[in-house]
Amino acid sequence: MKYLAAYPESLQTQVQQLLAQGRLGDSLLAKYRHAHTVKTDKALYDYVMVLKNDFLRNSEPLSKVMFDSKLQIITHALGTHTTISRVQGNKLKSKREIRVASLFKDVPVEFLRMIAVHELAHIKEKAHDKAFYQLCTYMEPQYHQYEFDLRVYLTHIDAAGKLEWPALA
Template sequence: MTAPLTPLQRYLGGYPPNLLAQVQPLIDAGKLGENLLKRYPERHGVQSDKALYDHVMALKQARMRSSEPVSKVAYDNKLKVIQHALGTHTAVSRVQGGKLKAKREIRVASLFKAMPPEFLQMIVVHELAHLKEKDHDKAFYQLCCHLEPRYHQYEFDLRLWLVAQDIGQIQAA
């Protein structure tokens, strides 16, 4: 029987050991949450599905006009961080008038309602990038960085935030 994953392994398992070794002392000293709250003190105001839709569409219009249209954007209470991703993108296909039509949907985990705006931006960029790039490959991450130059830093810090929540150093909303 294998031991359960620690929060550090669960959220940062793919990162190099030397980077994890830099995080561990902050966890041990009880300072990880404090450091993150200093770096990201604000929470965004995008609280409703309509506000989220408007937020996503504004970014899409500004940076990805030629990408496929998005028909629905919503927060999703059913998305769990470990079992699923932090957000999803789907293409719902339907036959309409003898033609196959696909509607794109973006769902964002509800935990993002109480997050710093940078983390919401990171997940929105991630899901929008999937409109053009399906796989998590080099082209996908290049597009993410084009849409949000600090994408990788925000993703890493979000993972640290989730560790801090898991160990009780940041309170989940």
């Protein structure tokens, strides 16, 4: 239950019971019916840019958004945001990148939106503090529910493997 350690014991117990009964996956599949259609780096870039333009229009531009198959293994993270600074002539140029774990290629759109919102929020707020989570819930009012459900899904992956969501028709 490492993904749910910060949650109340009562919630952890409910998840453990569903897992023990073999019903945790079914409950997630019932709540989130379809996988999203964002499968390529270009589609992910377009998806994130729509969110950025809706909520963070005046923030620094993004140069790259991509799925990263090594992300979870190397950094134990589901997404990263980086700023890369380079000297070009007598100017210092910085580029912002967002990388999303490849795990998010085959999940419901709500989980993809949660991680995209999380990484976009880091453009304005570096730390995971009150202002950061206020920005996340401004961009996605159900942010905390989606984060919890994603953590439940990660718990399911550890115990029973990935779920296969049907593609959106």
